[in-house]
Amino acid sequence: MKFNLVCLLLSFMVAMPDSSAALPSIEGLFKNLNNKPVTEKLVTIKAKIKTIISDYPEGQTKEYYIKVLLLQRNEYQLDVLHTIHTSPDFNNKTVVDYKYSDDIAATIVKGEEDISLSFYALLSMFGTNNSKVITTLLKKRNSDYVNEKEVLNQEKIRLLEAYLGFLKSGEAPDSGNSPLKPRSDAEKNKIDELMGTRFYKLPTALKMVKIGKEISWVLKLENVDAYFDNETFRLKKLKSNLYEQVVAYDFGNYILMDGIHEFPRTINILNEGKGQTNMTILDVNYSDDKTGQFKKIAGEVFKIKLPTENSVAKIPSFLLMN
Known part of the structure; x- marks a missing residue:
């Protein structure tokens, strides 16, 4: 039926x-609509990170590398394994910290999430074309959010x-x-x-706005502002005030990382009072995980003995995940 x-x-x-159909919905905008469909379950994202810490001497920065594995078990369940590396080899010998999150949408619903999950939610949007995680977060943290x-x-x-x-x-x-x-x-x-009426009314929080010479779809919620390109619906900027931290994301040019699926080449993140992070996406890989690759990688990471003196202790918490 x-x-x-x-x-x-x-x-x-x-x-x-x-x-x-000519109008975007909030859920649709956060599906990265301009991207090709993603049929694989496992997405591996590798990136170079340059962080400027607020309480460091002026001009002092930290550089490191991260690898994020996203396993889309089904439409609603997404598992994340995030490792931080000291070199672009991305092998287990260079891991200095990691975090594993099982079913992050369920974690958000339970109210057990932290600010790192907002970062994963954005990556899942770009990597899987699925808005379930990020819209679950928006619904949880914004009383004025209205779903489709x-x-x-x-x-x-x-x-x-x-x-x-x-x-x-x-x-x-x-x-x-x-x-x-x-x-x-x-x-x-x-x-x-x-x-003659539309199938749905455009949410009052979502409007088409002219900013300078550009026209954007702008979403203004209680704790989140997001700006999307008028023609491609690509996410350009996002500012959130979640978990008592103001974090602003600026997304660079979108490119085809594997010749098929697009991803913003750069993501600049400003965490007010903590620091600024410039992320350059190095590689995005898609696989079916038929052999249980995600579970095997996670098992090996769990065995790693981390440095007693964490060399990345000054990285802002939204990336360090502490």
């Missing part, structure tokens, strides 16, 4: 030039459900019982007016 209704809705949306189901045109959906039932009944289209073709002119006008 649900599948047939979805097909029916899509057919109407394609047929109608003024359909809601809450802004759907329920009256129009009920009408189409009734029409679907009519089609299944086998009655002739001209029987006079079609919900889309009532007998009275007053009812016809009402149906025509309803069918």
